[in-house]
Amino acid sequence: MKKHKYKILLFLFAGIYLSNSSAQSGKVKFNGLGRSYINTSNISGNVVNDDTITGKKVNAGVNILDLNFNIMPNKTNEIVAAARVTNQFGGFWGNGLALTFRQLYIRGVIANAVRYRAGDIYVKNSPYTTCNSIQEDSYNESEIFHLYKDFVYYDNFHQKDLWHLQGADVDFGLTFKKYVKELLVDGYIARNNTASILVKPETLYEGAKVTLNQSKYFNLTYHFANYFEMQATANTGTEFHNPVHTADFNINLGNEKIKFKIFGEAGMSKVHIKSDSTFSDLTDNFIDFGGAVEFVPVGFTTSVSFHQVGPDFRSAGAQSKRLDYGATQQIYPQYTNAQVNRSVSLFDITKDENIYATTITNLLMQYNPVYGNVLPYGIATPNRQGGILKIDYDVPNKRFKLFAVANILEEIRGQGTNALRNYTSIEVGMDININKAINYKKILKFTAGRKFESTYRNGDTISKINFLSDLFDAGLQWEFANKFDLLLGVKILNAYGNEFIPVRDDHNRITDFNAMKINCNELLSGGGLRYRYSESIFLTLQYLNFDFTDNNKKSNNYNINQFIILFSMKF
Numbered sequence: 001m002k003k004h005k006y007k008i009l010l011f012l013f014a015g016i017y018l019s020n021s022s023a024q025s026g027k028v029k030f031n032g033l034g035r036s037y038i039n040t041s042n043i044s045g046n047v048v049n050d051d052t053i054t055g056k057k058v059n060a061g062v063n064i065l066d067l068n069f070n071i072m073p074n075k076t077n078e079i080v081a082a083a084r085v086t087n088q089f090g091g092f093w094g095n096g097l098a099l100t101f102r103q104l105y106i107r108g109v110i111a112n113a114v115r116y117r118a119g120d121i122y123v124k125n126s127p128y129t130t131c132n133s134i135q136e137d138s139y140n141e142s143e144i145f146h147l148y149k150d151f152v153y154y155d156n157f158h159q160k161d162l163w164h165l166q167g168a169d170v171d172f173g174l175t176f177k178k179y180v181k182e183l184l185v186d187g188y189i190a191r192n193n194t195a196s197i198l199v200k201p202e203t204l205y206e207g208a209k210v211t212l213n214q215s216k217y218f219n220l221t222y223h224f225a226n227y228f229e230m231q232a233t234a235n236t237g238t239e240f241h242n243p244v245h246t247a248d249f250n251i252n253l254g255n256e257k258i259k260f261k262i263f264g265e266a267g268m269s270k271v272h273i274k275s276d277s278t279f280s281d282l283t284d285n286f287i288d289f290g291g292a293v294e295f296v297p298v299g300f301t302t303s304v305s306f307h308q309v310g311p312d313f314r315s316a317g318a319q320s321k322r323l324d325y326g327a328t329q330q331i332y333p334q335y336t337n338a339q340v341n342r343s344v345s346l347f348d349i350t351k352d353e354n355i356y357a358t359t360i361t362n363l364l365m366q367y368n369p370v371y372g373n374v375l376p377y378g379i380a381t382p383n384r385q386g387g388i389l390k391i392d393y394d395v396p397n398k399r400f401k402l403f404a405v406a407n408i409l410e411e412i413r414g415q416g417t418n419a420l421r422n423y424t425s426i427e428v429g430m431d432i433n434i435n436k437a438i439n440y441k442k443i444l445k446f447t448a449g450r451k452f453e454s455t456y457r458n459g460d461t462i463s464k465i466n467f468l469s470d471l472f473d474a475g476l477q478w479e480f481a482n483k484f485d486l487l488l489g490v491k492i493l494n495a496y497g498n499e500f501i502p503v504r505d506d507h508n509r510i511t512d513f514n515a516m517k518i519n520c521n522e523l524l525s526g527g528g529l530r531y532r533y534s535e536s537i538f539l540t541l542q543y544l545n546f547d548f549t550d551n552n553k554k555s556n557n558y559n560i561n562q563f564i565i566l567f568s569m570k571f
Helices: 002-025 143-155 346-351
Strands: 028-044 057-071 077-088 097-110 114-123 163-175 182-193 202-215 218-230 239-254 258-274 282-295 300-309 384-394 400-410 422-433 444-457 465-481 484-504 510-534 537-550 558-570
Touching: 114 182, 143 346, 143 465, 143 484, 143 510, 346 484, 346 510, 346 537
Parallel strands: none
Antiparallel strands: 028 057, 028 558, 057 077, 077 097, 097 114, 114 163, 163 182, 182 202, 202 218, 218 239, 239 258, 258 282, 282 300, 300 384, 384 400, 400 422, 422 444, 444 465, 465 484, 484 510, 510 537, 537 558
């Protein structure tokens, strides 16, 4: 334990030394993030009334210090290392103290022409090749809940729709005098999973993007992505390959007052499993095209598109989910004397980093229709076709913002029956800056979002499907005194009906269906105070309450309430 404490001290002294040296030489920069989090949680309700095993009250907390070192030995190269010191509350005299390196990469420029990055990289191609889709639990989340979601994303390296991988990335560009403005080339390869000798080979993920910018009016991009196994790294006898090729274009027209855009993307995928005589190669394609118009003076934009993704279209980098519904939660993962696994809920999705996936997988991961049944794998969800309408309205004086998306889709191929499911999804969000409307000099902002989904399939008593879900999110942020904020928020989820969720084998083939009869309600509410020392430092005290009601089985009902103290500092 003493050796471990000395390592921590040495690390801290090194950070201080480097930060001092940065002021002198300018070649080393030092920054980071510190966070202290304490919570007390209580569970009650039918699930624990006769439970003699589960602890009803849990106290937890952690101190985290991230130190980032940016070392520049010259003008064209940089080394970035991110180290984390963690101390779990209850770890006295050095117990529970851990030092890990979260991130390490080298980047630079070769011959003032080619940029490279090796180590931790962030990659994205198109929504159908490589894209880390936002999870489906909410739309326009209120500040009190989004506050925790930011830390969840940070801890799992989720930046917008980028995938965080370990490998190498190279990109360069060529400019031309006539006919073509520039040609941009980007390529990467990453190690996705290590091998398990008798179970699974090592998996790699590679991709490339070539963009031709003819002018500001037209561009064309070719995308390539491939998730593949290296057979020689494990004695499994098989080797999985999933190459995807797509191309997209954008045509931009109009003037300063009104702008028009025509866009589209199309491509194909293939799944090949070498040395597996039981599997026939899968090939399929997709197409996505539409148009948009923007009325610049009034801040209004609308677009409409047609979208068709084949039933056998597979793209590991686009269809991997951010949420892992099979993961174990941090708080109350089991309950009752039978120690039944508690299902992932809105409470966990909002603030539990353990249930978020960090790697790309070739399997279509399990999902819960309660939180998203129309496009559970993002826009690249297979076996869907139909129209998509989007609207964005941002009032120029920033008083009001409205955005909406409507998906009207249906299946291309029936599952277990010739009848097809029909899907409808309507998402609406708004931000109202009340302070600008009433000339209030401090922050006074109301946010709201709602997502309604409907799944319907006609048929007999057994095969018929009628499933509805409705999620509402609202929040208020009020600066009632200088730098003091009152934060309020609520999430209300209602879901009822029936669905059949496909069960798939290791090759994504449907082997069975789980029949689900759902009638549940979830309510997550919270309130608290926040003091902002600056834009990057704050302290907040909050109370959250979560109610889960299963109307089909009252014995599953429970309530979790939680008191939280959180201090965060970026430096």
